[in-house]
Structure formats: C-alpha cells, structure tokens
Amino acid sequence: MKLGFIGTGAITEAIVTGLLRAQADVTEILVSERSSVISARLADASDRVRICSDNQDIVEGSELVVLAIRPQDAHAALSPLRFSEGQHVCSLIATVEAETLADWIGTPLDIFRAIPLPSVAALSGVTALFPYDPVGEKVFGPLGTVIGAKTLDEFDAYATASSLMGTYFGILELAAEWLRENGAERDAAQNYLNAVFLGLTKTGSEADGTPFETLREEHSTPGGLNEQMFATFISSGGAAALTTALDAVADRVRKARQCRS
Ligand SMILES: NC(=O)c1ccc[n+]([C@@H]2O[C@H](COP(=O)([O-])OP(=O)(O)OC[C@H]3O[C@@H](n4cnc5c(N)ncnc54)[C@H](OP(=O)(O)O)[C@@H]3O)[C@@H](O)[C@H]2O)c1
Numbered sequence: 290m291k292l293g294f295i296g297t298g299a300i301t302e303a304i305v306t307g308l309l310r311a312q313a314d315v316t317e318i319l320v321s322e323r324s325s326v327i328s329a330r331l332a333d334a335s336d337r338v339r340i341c342s343d344n345q346d347i348v349e350g351s352e353l354v355v356l357a358i359r360p361q362d363a364h365a366a367l368s369p370l371r372f373s374e375g376q377h378v379c380s381l382i383a384t385v386e387a388e389t390l391a392d393w394i395g396t397p398l399d400i401f402r403a404i405p406l407p408s409v410a411a412l413s414g415v416t417a418l419f420p421y422d423p424v425g426e427k428v429f430g431p432l433g434t435v436i437g438a439k440t441l442d443e444f445d446a447y448a449t450a451s452s453l454m455g456t457y458f459g460i461l462e463l464a465a466e467w468l469r470e471n472g473a474e475r476d477a478a479q480n481y482l483n484a485v486f487l488g489l490t491k492t493g494s495e496a497d498g499t500p501f502e503t504l505r506e507e508h509s510t511p512g513g514l515n516e517q518m519f520a521t522f523i524s525s526g527g528a529a530a531l532t533t534a535l536d537a538v539a540d541r542v543r544k545a546r547q548c549r550s
Contacts, residue, residue, distance in 0.1 A: 292428065293319040293351030295344050295366060296358035297328045300381055303410040304355070304432065305331050305338065311412055311431035319347045348372055353424055356380040356390070360545075364393050372396045379403050379425060383448060384545035386441070401425050404448050409433055417451075419444035445546070449539045456534070461486070 292308075294301045297320045308315050315337065320328045322342045332338045341347050348354055348370050356378060358366050363382050367390065372378070378400045380390055387400040401422040408414045414433035418425045421437025429435050438444035461482050468478035489508075496504060509515040522528075 290315050290424075290427065291317045291319070291350060291352045292355060293341075293347035293353070294355045294357050295321060295347055295370075296356065296362075297321045297324040297331070298357060298359075299407065300405060301355070301357045302327045302331065303407045303414075304357075304405055304428075306334070306410040307412055307414070307432040308428070309335050309337070310410070313431045314427070317350075319350050321347065344370055348376070352377065353428065354378045356382050358382060360385055363390070367393050368395075370394065372398055375399050377424060379422075379428070381405065384542055386546060402444065403429060404444075404451055405429060405432065406451060406454070417444055417447035441546075445542045446539065448542055449535055452538050453535075 292315050294305070301320065305318055305320070307313075308318065318331070318335075318338045319341050320331055320338060321344060322328055322340050328340045332340050341350070344366065354372070354376065356363070356367070360382050363385055372394050374396055376396070376398050378390070378398045380387065380400055380402045381404070382390070382402075383404075387398075387402060390400060391398050402419050403416050403425055405416045406414045409416065409429070409432035412432055414429070415436060416425075416429035416433065417436045417438050418429070419438040419441060426435050436447065438447060461479075464482055465475065465478040468481065469475050473481070493501070493504060505519065509519065
C-alpha cells in the first residue's frame with residue numbers, strides 16, 4: 290500500500306517510525322516537506338519514505354491519504370487540494386467531523402477518522418477508528434491494538450479519555466516530588482514509580498476482562514494502606530476532580546463538533 294501524510298509533525302513521525310519498525314506492508318510513504326527536520330529524519334530512516342514539496346503530489350500518489358495537520362490549519366491546507374471522488378482518506382484531525390472535511394475539500398470522500406497515540410512508535414499503541422475501516426486495521430494493527438467505535442459519541446469519548454496522557458505523567462510527577470521530599474533520590478523515585486505502574490499496567494492488561502474495581506479490591510488488603518490511600522483520595526475529591534476534567538474535555542470536543550456543523 291502507498292501511504293501519504295499531509296502534515297509531518299509529532300504523530301506522523303510516531304506512525305511512520307512504527308510502520309518501519311513493524312515492517313508493515315507499505316511500499317511507499319509520502320510525507321510533506323514542511324517540518325523539514327522530521328521529514329528528513331524519516332527519509333533517512335528508510336528509502337521507502339519520500340519527501341514531497343507539494344501536498345497535491347501526496348494526494349495523487351497515495352492509496353490512503355492521512356490528514357495529520359492541526360485543526361486550526363486544516364481548512365487552509367485542505368481547501369486548495371484536489372481529491373478524486375471517493376478517495377480513501379484517514380483523518381487524525383481532532384474534533385473535525387468527516388462531513389466537514391469533505392465539505393472543505395469539496396469532493397465526496399471515503400473517510401474514516403483515527404486517534405493514534407504516540408506509543409504507536411513503539412508498537413504499543415491503541416488506535417480508535419470511526420467508522421471501523423479494514424484498511425485502518427491494516428495500517429494501525431501492526432502498531433498495537435485497534436478499536437472500532439460504533440458511534441461518533443463513542444469515538445469522541447475515546448478522544449476525551451486519551452487526553453489523560455498528560456494527567457498520567459502529571460500524577461507521577463506529583464508522586465515523584467513527594468518521594469523526593471521524603472528522602473528518595475529524584476532518579477530513584479522516578480524509576481520506582483515507573484516500575485510500580487509498569488507492573489500494574491501488565492497485570493491489568495493480562496487480567497482478561499477483570500473489572501478495574503475487582504483489581505482494586507485484589508490490590509487492597511482490608512484495613513491496609515492501599516485501602517486507606519484510595520478512601521482518602523476519594524474523600525478528598527479525587528474522583529470528582531477526574532470526572533470534572535473528563536466532562537470538561539468532552540464538552541470542548543462536543544462544542545467544537547457543534548460549532549462546525
Ligand atoms: N500528537 C498526538 O498524539 C496526536 C494523536 C492523535 C491525533 N492527533 C492529531 O493529529 C494532528 C497533528 O498532530 P501533531 O501532534 O502531529 O501536530 P504537530 O506536531 O503540530 O504537526 C502538525 C504538522 O503539520 C504541519 N502543517 C501545517 N500546515 C501544513 C500544510 N499546509 N501542509 C503541510 N504541513 C502542514 C505543521 O508544520 P508547521 O509546524 O510548520 O506549522 C506541523 O509540522 C492534529 O490534528 C492532532 O489533533 C495528534
């Protein structure tokens with residue numbers, strides 16, 4: 290398959306790195322020349338990667354065109370391009386619906402949307418698709434797990450939940466600082482927390498459908514420290530803070546959708 294990327298930023302670099310690492314069934318990868326540091330790095334990594342100075346060449350030379358530009362750049366970048374009717378397109382552009390993209394482009398397209406995460410570079414990503422598309426599975430499957438959302442609301446909810454990435458590291462930072470203030474070397478604190486959470490992530494993913502609630506109970510001796518930690522976290526507003534943050538981001542995603550429709 291020939292893949293083309295309009296926009297060669299952080300997520301394109303992660304996807305292309307993953308595809309090369311996975312030795313995926315991709316014969317040619319076309320990338321935008323703009324963002325020349327990343328495009329040159331990708332072209333250096335494989336002779337299957339070709340840099341195009343004109344986005345139109347990417348559209349015409351690809352079986353699947355991946356839109357990987359920021360939402361605020363999308364209209365200006367896409368409206369001059371000429372796509373063929375029914376052309377296969379994968380949009381990574383957050384909050385912009387497929388209908389809006391087709392409207393900007395002015396041609397009916399075969400579009401699916403995807404939310405790959407940076408860990409696709411290490412082949413441990415999870416990518417939500419809407420609608421499910423077998424070509425999307427072919428591209429993102431080798432880079433980790435693929436989830437087909439059944440509705441746009443479900444897809445938007447994955448987009449919201451994926452925004453917890455920064456919070457995850459933010460919480461680890463708070464815990465590492467706490468450990469440092471209580472006697473640990475900063476590096477030791479970070480290594481310790483990485484190991485604790487790596488172990489828990491492994492346990493959770495190997496637990497084959499066991500609810501998180503059950504895993505929490507299994508990791509909490511009655512009357513013990515883990516039980517106390519979670520109870521204190523909840524009674525101090527931890528759950529409310531998380532739900533409020535999820536609702537706020539979901540609201541932003543919903544409003545962005547409504548404002549363009
Ligand atoms: N990063 C993630 O984890 C992630 C995950 C899922 C989805 N997404 C979505 O993917 C899209 C890209 O995200 P990103 O993090 O990769 O952003 P990014 O690092 O800012 O990359 C966007 C790239 O597009 C380039 N660009 C802008 N206008 C262009 C044009 N007309 N032609 C060609 N290239 C152009 C930008 O170049 P300049 O810097 O020169 O403007 C920049 O290199 C966003 O819509 C984002 O919501 C990102």
